[in-house]
Amino acid sequence: MNKTLLVFRREFAGYFATPLAAVFLVVFLAVSTGMTFFVASFFDRGQADLTAFFLWHPWLYLVLMPAIGMRLWAEERRSGTIELLMTLPVRPWQLVVGKWLAAWAFAGLALALTAPLWITVNYLGSPDNGVILASYIGSWLMAGSFLAIAACISALTKNQVLAFIGAVVAGFVFVMAGFDLVLSAVRPWAPDIIVQAIASMSFIGHFQRITDGVLEAPALIFFTSLIVFALWLNVQALEARKAA
Amino acid sequence: MVLVETRALVKRFGAFTAVDGVTFKVNRGEVVGFLGPNGAGKSTTMKIIAGFLEPTSGEAFVAGHDSQTDPVAARRRLGYLPEGAPAYPDMTVGAFLEFVAAMRGLSRADARNRLAELVERVDLAEVWNRRFEALSKGFKRRVGIAQALVHDPDVLILDEPTDGLDPNQKHEMRELIRTLAPNKAIVVSTHILEEVEAICTRAIVIARGKLLADATPAELLARAPEPDPERQRLVRTTRLEDAFRHITLETAGS
Ligand SMILES: Nc1ncnc2c1ncn2[C@@H]1O[C@H](COP(=O)(O)OP(=O)(O)O)[C@@H](O)[C@H]1O
Ligand SMILES: [Mg+2]
Numbered sequence: 001m002n003k004t005l006l007v008f009r010r011e012f013a014g015y016f017a018t019p020l021a022a023v024f025l026v027v028f029l030a031v032s033t034g035m036t037f038f039v040a041s042f043f044d045r046g047q048a049d050l051t052a053f054f055l056w057h058p059w060l061y062l063v064l065m066p067a068i069g070m071r072l073w074a075e076e077r078r079s080g081t082i083e084l085l086m087t088l089p090v091r092p093w094q095l096v097v098g099k100w101l102a103a104w105a106f107a108g109l110a111l112a113l114t115a116p117l118w119i120t121v122n123y124l125g126s127p128d129n130g131v132i133l134a135s136y137i138g139s140w141l142m143a144g145s146f147l148a149i150a151a152c153i154s155a156l157t158k159n160q161v162l163a164f165i166g167a168v169v170a171g172f173v174f175v176m177a178g179f180d181l182v183l184s185a186v187r188p189w190a191p192d193i194i195v196q197a198i199a200s201m202s203f204i205g206h207f208q209r210i211t212d213g214v215l216e217a218p219a220l221i222f223f224t225s226l227i228v229f230a231l232w233l234n235v236q237a238l239e240a241r242k243a244a
Numbered sequence: 245m246v247l248v249e250t251r252a253l254v255k256r257f258g259a260f261t262a263v264d265g266v267t268f269k270v271n272r273g274e275v276v277g278f279l280g281p282n283g284a285g286k287s288t289t290m291k292i293i294a295g296f297l298e299p300t301s302g303e304a305f306v307a308g309h310d311s312q313t314d315p316v317a318a319r320r321r322l323g324y325l326p327e328g329a330p331a332y333p334d335m336t337v338g339a340f341l342e343f344v345a346a347m348r349g350l351s352r353a354d355a356r357n358r359l360a361e362l363v364e365r366v367d368l369a370e371v372w373n374r375r376f377e378a379l380s381k382g383f384k385r386r387v388g389i390a391q392a393l394v395h396d397p398d399v400l401i402l403d404e405p406t407d408g409l410d411p412n413q414k415h416e417m418r419e420l421i422r423t424l425a426p427n428k429a430i431v432v433s434t435h436i437l438e439e440v441e442a443i444c445t446r447a448i449v450i451a452r453g454k455l456l457a458d459a460t461p462a463e464l465l466a467r468a469p470e471p472d473p474e475r476q477r478l479v480r481t482t483r484l485e486d487a488f489r490h491i492t493l494e495t496a497g498s
Contacts, residue, residue, distance in 0.1 A: 006346050010335075017334035080330030084391065087294045087326075088347045089319040243298040244257070 003090045007098025008105070011072070015106050024067065028110040032060055033117060049127045053117055054135045054211045058175050058204050061146045066167035068106055069150025070160045072099045073238075077158035086238070096234045100144075100151050100227075107143040111136065131213060138210030141223040142203055146171050148230035155237040171203075178202025245272045246308075247321075247399050247429035248293060253302035255288050255453075262288045263299070264453035270429040270446075272398070275421060277444035277461075278433040281492055285453040286433040287327045290401050293431075294324040306399050320348075323397035325405055329388030333377035337368060337387055340376060341394065348395040358394060366390045366420065382413040389420065400430040406439060418443045437484045440464075451492040467491060 015021045036053040076082035085095060118136075121127045150167035157163050176182050177198050187195050199205070206219040248270035255263040263285040270276050278286050291297040293304045295311040295318060304311040309318035331340050341362070345355035363369050366386045371379055376387065385405060392400060405421070406414045414436075421430060421443050434440070440447045441461050449457040449464070457464060461484070468487035475481075481489075 003347060006343065010332075010343050014332070014334065079333065080326055080328055081332055083291070083294070083296050083324070083326035084330060084344075086296050087319055087322070087324045088344070089316045089349070090347065091316065242296065 003094045004098040004101070007095055008101045011099050011102035012105055015068075015102070021106070024064070025110055025113060028060075028064060029113055031064075032056065032114060035060070036117070050117065050121055050132050050135065051211060053114070054139060054207075057139050057142065058207055061143050062168060062171045062175055064110075065107065065143055065146030066150045066164045066171065068103050069147045069167060070154055070163040072103060072151045073155040073234075074157050074160045074163040078160075086242075092235045092238050093231075096151070096231050096238070100148055100231055100234075103147045103151065104140075104144045107147060108140055111140055111143070131211070134213075135211045138207055138219065138223075141220065141227075142207050145174075145203070145223050145226045145230070148227045148234070149174075152230045152234040152237060155234050155241070174201055174203045176202075178205040246270070247272055247306070248401075248431060249305040250289070250293065251303045251305075253289060253292055253304060254300045255285070255292060255297065256300045261453050263292070265302070266450065266453070266455045267302075268448055268455065268458055270399075270431055272429050273426055274445050275425045275430045275432060275443055277440040277447040278431055278450070279435065279437070279440060279447055279488065280433075280450040281435065283452075284450045284492075286450065287403055289450070290324075290403050290431065290433060291326075293401055294322060294326075295319060296324075296326075320395070321398045323392030323395070323400045325388045325392045325400075325402040327403040328407075329385050329405075331376045331384070331387055331391065334375060336373050336375055337379070337383075338372045340387065341390055344391050345394045350395065355394075358396070362390050362393055366393075367416075381408045382410065385409060385413070385417065389417070393424075398428055400424065400428055402430065402432045404433055404435075406434065406436065414439075437482065437488055441484060449488065449491050456491050464488075464491075 032053065035056040036050075073082070076085060086092070118132055121132075122129070146167075149170050150163070153166040153170060154160075154163040156166070179202075183195055183199055186198060200222075206222050209216060210219050246269045249268075251267055253263050253266045254261065266285070266289055268276075278290070280286050288297065292299045293306065293311060295304075295315045298312060306318040307321040309315075309321070311318045335343070338359075341359055342355060345359060346352075350358060363372065366389055368383070368386055368390060371383050371387075376384065379387065385408070389402070389405060392402070402421070406417050409417060418439065421432065424430065425443075425445075432439070432444070444461060446460055447457070447464055448455060457467070459467075464487045465483050466487075467490060468483045469490050471481075471483075471486060
């Protein structure tokens with residue numbers, strides 16, 4: 001069987017080896033639906049759609065995706081199994097992709113478990129299901145971006161807590177990138193192109209364009225290339241540790 | 245036939261030199277004892293041969309393949325037991341060994357045959373369905389050895405395979421290594437000297453990263469100084485211990 005898939009299978013099963021997976025899924029469901037109903041006042045809007053649900057995903061993922069991704073490499077380094085893994089006759093990218101895929105699939109599972117919400121809005125009214133599907137895909141891709149960043153940072157340390165904190169901080173930069181607070185701090189001294197570049201890295205900006213309407217190409221390309229780039233960095237981080 | 249070779253290996257961690265110009269060769273049929281005090285650079289050298297660490301300078305070869313520039317080919321021929329015999333704590337022994345076999349490219353049928361044979365040989369049947377974290381030290385070590393033998397490699401690099409085992413387990417591990425010896429090139433690190441006499445055809449002594457001796461156990465014995473009767477009365481030492489102390493303390497100090 002393909003080596004990447006083997007790594008994926010082992011890693012995915014690993015999430016369920018402890019009760020932590022169940023705890024995570026429950027927390028994810030509770031917080032994501034809780035925010036929809038209480039913080040975003042789903043009912044007051046009087047509209048049958050899931051805007052209030054997706055609105056919070058960037059913030060939710062900012063904390064929950066690092067929690068899924070932190071152990072990917074840090075735990076291997078702490079327990080020493082990284083020596084086994086890295087001396088198998090495979091290329092580092094096969095390991096990197098397999099591990100990230102496992103985390104991404106786990107996030108996908110958590111997201112899929114919110115399907116009753118989708119069914120509920122269809123029961124209450126007639127939402128634009130195309131937009132909701134696009135939003136789910138966009139949300140999953142954004143989760144993949146957070147996870148790729150977390151995996152990359154996890155490769156730099158053997159301490160899961162440090163990996164978690166590092167991933168939250170890095171994710172925060174991408175979440176905040178589109179806000180005026182950040183942009184106005186940069187604008188006085190940086191050329192316009194830099195300001196625009198920072199604004200275009202905004203997770204919220206790209207994600208909102210998806211949830212607002214169609215699944216447009218730039219947002220998809222943005223998240224996909226960010227994932228590819230972060231995974232490439234993950235490979236580089238592993239190589240760099242060899243020479244350390 | 246040379247199956248393991250290092251050429252002027254140097255490894256620095258920052259300003260600290262852990263391995264300092266180590267050169268040696270191991271042929272098929274040899275069991276080389278890698279001896280040295282704690283912190284001598286044994287594990288670091290083995291990690292470089294296995295391709296887990298990159299040397300600061302110098303080269304390491306496994307079956308003619310450079311560990312750095314041709315890593316996948318080198319690793320195909322190598323079985324490696326890392327220090328402490330790590331494995332995934334929440335996997336069962338069976339699932340773990342099946343994972344390693346699949347990653348090593350064995351087909352399902354080949355893996356089943358090979359693992360059945362290994363389970364006999366390394367005596368793992370009773371713990372096959374147990375989680376690794378729940379195993380005793382002896383079984384953990386055996387799982388580590390089994391993992392290194394799954395693909396019947398030509399080269400075995402074993403970092404302290406008997407560390408932490410009781411005398412009976414040590415004896416079994418040595419017997420296993422001896423039965424494997426004729427067809428492979430084996431490097432075993434240890435700081436237990438009796439191990440060298442028991443299983444090694446050759447001993448390489450390193451201390452503070454430098455290779456100090458590369459000789460048969462008999463030749464090493466010949467380097468032992470005359471025993472000092474005063475000291476012998478306090479603590480009885482073997483000739484090999486005397487030789488080891490002489491080489492690692494006095495030679496390195498000078
Ligand atoms: N990653 C590392 N960073 C810094 N120093 C290290 C690292 N790994 C090993 N060392 C140091 O290198 C020396 C040799 O270590 P090692 O090869 O593990 O010795 P041995 O296996 O012979 O006991 C030790 O002093 C150790 O502290
Ligand atoms: Mg060691």
